[in-house]
Amino acid sequence: MSDGFNPLIVGFFCNWCTYLAADLAGTSRMKYAPNVRVVRTMCSGRVDPQMILWAFSHGADGVLIGGCHPGDCHYQEGNYKALRRTALLRKMLTQFGIEPERLRLEWISASEAERLRDVVNEFSEQIRGLGPLHLRPDVREEVVAA
Amino acid sequence: MNGNGNKSVKIGVYVCHCGTNIAGKVDVKALAESAAGLPGVVVSREYKYMCSDPGQDLIVKDTKQFGLNRIVVASCSPHLHELTFRKTTANAGENPYLFHLVNIREHVSWVSDDPAAATEKAKALVKAAVARVFWHQELQPRRVPVNPSVLIVGGGIAGIHAALTLASAGKPVYLVERKPSIGGHMAQFDKTFPTLDCAACILTPKMTSVKQQPNIHLMTLAEVSEVSGFVGNFKVKVKRYPRYIDEAKCVGCGECIEMCVYKEGKYPNDFDLGLGKRKPIYMPFPQAVPPVPLIDPATCIEFKSHKCPKGCVEVCGDRDAIDFSQTVKEVELEVGTIIMATGFKTFEPRRLPQYGYGKFPNVYTSLEVERLVNASGPTLGQVVLRDGRRPEAIGILHCIGSRDENTNRYCSRVCCMYSLKLAHLLKEKTGAHVYNFYIDMRTPGKGFEEFYKRVLEDGVSFIRGKVAGVTTWAQSPAEEGKLILRVEDTLLGVVRRIPVDMVVLSVAMEAQADAENVRRLFNLGCSAEGWFLERHPKLAPVDTFTDGIFLAGCCQGPKDIPDTVAQAGAAAAQSMSLIDKGYVEMEPNTAWIEEELCSGCHVCVAMCPYTAIHFDADKKVAVLNEALCKGCGTCVAACPSGAAQQNLFRDEQLFAEVEGVLV
Numbered sequence: 001m002s003d004g005f006n007p008l009i010v011g012f013f014c015n016w017c018t019y020l021a022a023d024l025a026g027t028s029r030m031k032y033a034p035n036v037r038v039v040r041t042m043c044s045g046r047v048d049p050q051m052i053l054w055a056f057s058h059g060a061d062g063v064l065i066g067g068c069h070p071g072d073c074h075y076q077e078g079n080y081k082a083l084r085r086t087a088l089l090r091k092m093l094t095q096f097g098i099e100p101e102r103l104r105l106e107w108i109s110a111s112e113a114e115r116l117r118d119v120v121n122e123f124s125e126q127i128r129g130l131g132p133l134h135l136r137p138d139v140r141e142e143v144v145a146a
Numbered sequence: 147m148n149g150n151g152n153k154s155v156k157i158g159v160y161v162c163h164c165g166t167n168i169a170g171k172v173d174v175k176a177l178a179e180s181a182a183g184l185p186g187v188v189v190s191r192e193y194k195y196m197c198s199d200p201g202q203d204l205i206v207k208d209t210k211q212f213g214l215n216r217i218v219v220a221s222c223s224p225h226l227h228e229l230t231f232r233k234t235t236a237n238a239g240e241n242p243y244l245f246h247l248v249n250i251r252e253h254v255s256w257v258s259d260d261p262a263a264a265t266e267k268a269k270a271l272v273k274a275a276v277a278r279v280f281w282h283q284e285l286q287p288r289r290v291p292v293n294p295s296v297l298i299v300g301g302g303i304a305g306i307h308a309a310l311t312l313a314s315a316g317k318p319v320y321l322v323e324r325k326p327s328i329g330g331h332m333a334q335f336d337k338t339f340p341t342l343d344c345a346a347c348i349l350t351p352k353m354t355s356v357k358q359q360p361n362i363h364l365m366t367l368a369e370v371s372e373v374s375g376f377v378g379n380f381k382v383k384v385k386r387y388p389r390y391i392d393e394a395k396c397v398g399c400g401e402c403i404e405m406c407v408y409k410e411g412k413y414p415n416d417f418d419l420g421l422g423k424r425k426p427i428y429m430p431f432p433q434a435v436p437p438v439p440l441i442d443p444a445t446c447i448e449f450k451s452h453k454c455p456k457g458c459v460e461v462c463g464d465r466d467a468i469d470f471s472q473t474v475k476e477v478e479l480e481v482g483t484i485i486m487a488t489g490f491k492t493f494e495p496r497r498l499p500q501y502g503y504g505k506f507p508n509v510y511t512s513l514e515v516e517r518l519v520n521a522s523g524p525t526l527g528q529v530v531l532r533d534g535r536r537p538e539a540i541g542i543l544h545c546i547g548s549r550d551e552n553t554n555r556y557c558s559r560v561c562c563m564y565s566l567k568l569a570h571l572l573k574e575k576t577g578a579h580v581y582n583f584y585i586d587m588r589t590p591g592k593g594f595e596e597f598y599k600r601v602l603e604d605g606v607s608f609i610r611g612k613v614a615g616v617t618t619w620a621q622s623p624a625e626e627g628k629l630i631l632r633v634e635d636t637l638l639g640v641v642r643r644i645p646v647d648m649v650v651l652s653v654a655m656e657a658q659a660d661a662e663n664v665r666r667l668f669n670l671g672c673s674a675e676g677w678f679l680e681r682h683p684k685l686a687p688v689d690t691f692t693d694g695i696f697l698a699g700c701c702q703g704p705k706d707i708p709d710t711v712a713q714a715g716a717a718a719a720q721s722m723s724l725i726d727k728g729y730v731e732m733e734p735n736t737a738w739i740e741e742e743l744c745s746g747c748h749v750c751v752a753m754c755p756y757t758a759i760h761f762d763a764d765k766k767v768a769v770l771n772e773a774l775c776k777g778c779g780t781c782v783a784a785c786p787s788g789a790a791q792q793n794l795f796r797d798e799q800l801f802a803e804v805e806g807v808l809v
Binding site: 008010016017019020022023025026027029030031032034037038039040041042043045046047048049051054055058059060071072074075076077078081085109110111112117 | 223224225249251252253254256257258259260263264266267270271274666669671672673674679691692735753755756776777778779780782783784792795797800801803804805807808809
């Protein structure tokens with residue numbers, strides 16, 4: 001199933017921590033899997049569950065949210081909100097037939113380029129193992145409407 | 147519909163080669179060609195350096211020629227060049243927020259192995275940006291005034307220099323220092339490398355100027371306890387701990403110290419690292435600023451038993467400066483900018499027990515030796531061992547806690563030089579044979595290599611090798627009663643045993659023990675080692691990711707005095723450039739609430755960490771106060787009806803971007 005399969009992953013990275021970790025990985029010339037496509041938000045708290053569902057319904061095989069470590073949020077507590085939303089959304093994903101492991105939330109600070117690399121590599125492999133996400137057309141419509 | 151109503155959208159896409167940084171991995175030609183076919187794209191080009199003048203001119207010219215009203219540049223991180231290209235867009239006559247930057251360098255070319263995969267990824271990101279920029283709207287940055295007052299945290303040489311620079315330019319400065327005197331580590335040093343200037347001779351005039359400068363409000367025994375607000379308008383709470391002596395009334399005569407019931411110093415003096423003794427009422431050191439003693443309530447008899455004859459109070463007489471009733475006070479300050487100058491701590495050598503620190507009395511840290519060689523130190527400049535003997539042989543061990551996988555991997559930058567300096571001073575003062583044990587000799591500053599030569603000519607021995615351990619286990623009569631250093635001399639290729647009387651551990655610089663708390667207090671980033679993170683290692687070395695907060699000195703990383711002073715000057719200049727401009731432009735990424743769509747569910751009200759949203763009970767809708775909004779977008783993500791929206795991160799923009807990276 002996973003033969004020749006190259007997963008597509010949307011990364012929602014917060015401007016102050018994880019996006020900067022990805023910048024640092026770049027300036028440090030670390031190499032990692034090319035599967036994650038980053039959408040920058042100011043805070044992981046801006047990541048609307050609808051955006052995640054939108055990603056899954058438009059071809060994403062996985063979604064990775066990167067925020068600041070607990071207590072380090074640039075906006076005090078947006079990362080906690082992301083945490084709560086993610087936990088709830090995972091339950092909903094199951095109901096749509098989407099494996100909850102396809103949604104991952106990680107705290108990666110601006111200095112943790114190595115961690116960013118490892119998380120991206122590991123998550124890409126994990127999604128490769130899960131195989132492509134096939135949403136039934138009727139479910140897909142429901143996901144879009146959700 | 148699009149971001150500017152029904153006016154047709156004309157997008158220009160510009161792919162940067164960045165020399166070979168991008169073009170070496172990403173097929174920039176194919177990327178530009180693929181972008182040319184995307185909806186709305188009128189022109190798509192690639193160019194060697196988009197950020198160069200000719201690169202920017204391309205955008206300006208095309209905008210005029212093709213009537214572009216959206217610009218997408220695919221180059222480096224928005225943290226580097228977003229502002230550059232926003233200005234270009236403005237120069238081309240369009241609103242700067244009708245621009246979007248795609249990061250295909252840090253996030254693509256530099257991190258990819260496979261050129262084909264990198265090109266695919268870059269195509270997806272450019273496609274997303276084109277889809278996103280379609281929904282961009284004209285925005286105006288908010289302007290907020292900048293309070294001219296500056297808070298400087300830490301009164302070492304960095305804080306002092308920044309304070310004096312700002313104050314002489316007429317800016318009000320609050321200098322907060324947690325110790326009883328300013329001066330920091332530099333006040334503890336004897337001489338400074340490579341010129342051998344006496345540290346006190348060059349520092350104390352600056353310390354005195356701090357006291358005399360009317361624009362500087364000095365707060366010692368004080369700590370910042372709370373920070374709120376934002377660039378231009380910070381609100382800061384400072385805790386002031388009691389000195390038990392009124393600074394306004396004290397004249398610094400020191401008679402109270404003389405009259406203390408203790409006739410001799412009894413308690414270890416922090417400033418001398420416990421090598422000297424002080425009384426319960428004491429001056430931290432003779433040149434302390436403010437020149438006011440303090441009372442240590444833990445050791446003062448009056449505090450412990452209330453039965454002291456209080457000779458101090460009696461001799462102070464009418465001046466009445468001694469006040470046992472002082473308590474912790476909190477003051478609130480309003481400042482526009484903040485300079486962090488919180489310094490460093492020295493490495494704790496007990497973490498490396500093989501060197502016997504704390505076990506063998508004649509193993510010292512380099513900072514302790516600074517106090518020993520100092521004429522106003524605990525031994526009045528006499529270098530003697532704990533038993534009063536003069537050392538005949540001294541070993542200086544470099545890299546204790548630096549360049550070591552077990553402790554710190556980084557080089558502390560100053561140890562080679564201060565070890566050379568101590569070697570010179572110790573040889574001069576004692577005539578002892580001095581050995582330096584080093585891994586590599588690092589002397590890369592102005593006049594540093596020359597100083598190294600000079601110390602070589604002094605007759606100091608240099609042995610290349612890291613000392614394995616210090617022992618007292620003598621194996622020959624010559625080693626009896628000595629500290630024996632076991633070391634592999636890597637130039638001779640033999641293991642040697644070198645008996646000495648005194649061992650100096652050249653300890654590393656480390657981030658302050660509470661750097662983590664301070665970092666959180668000020669919302670700063672930190673490197674893995676605990677140093678505060680600068681905004682850009684080369685181009686913004688004193689800025690932080692929190693606008694209006696700047697870094698100076700060793701809180702940002704190990705450095706020597708000249709670099710510290712240079713950085714402090716830079717931080718002061720950055721702060722001044724904000725103050726003198728008088729206002730800051732805030733990123734217009736604030737949220738707003740569409741009244742007609744709001745169902746009045748209250749969800750956003752509780753979400754906002756800045757209480758920027760309140761509920762209008764009459765209209766039954768949520769109302770957002772733009773002045774308080776900081777643009778996190780948490781309310782937008784939570785709003786079930788789509789009434790809350792965020793500029794630059796509108797739902798349409800983000801959804802289009804997500805779709806763009808995927809399809």
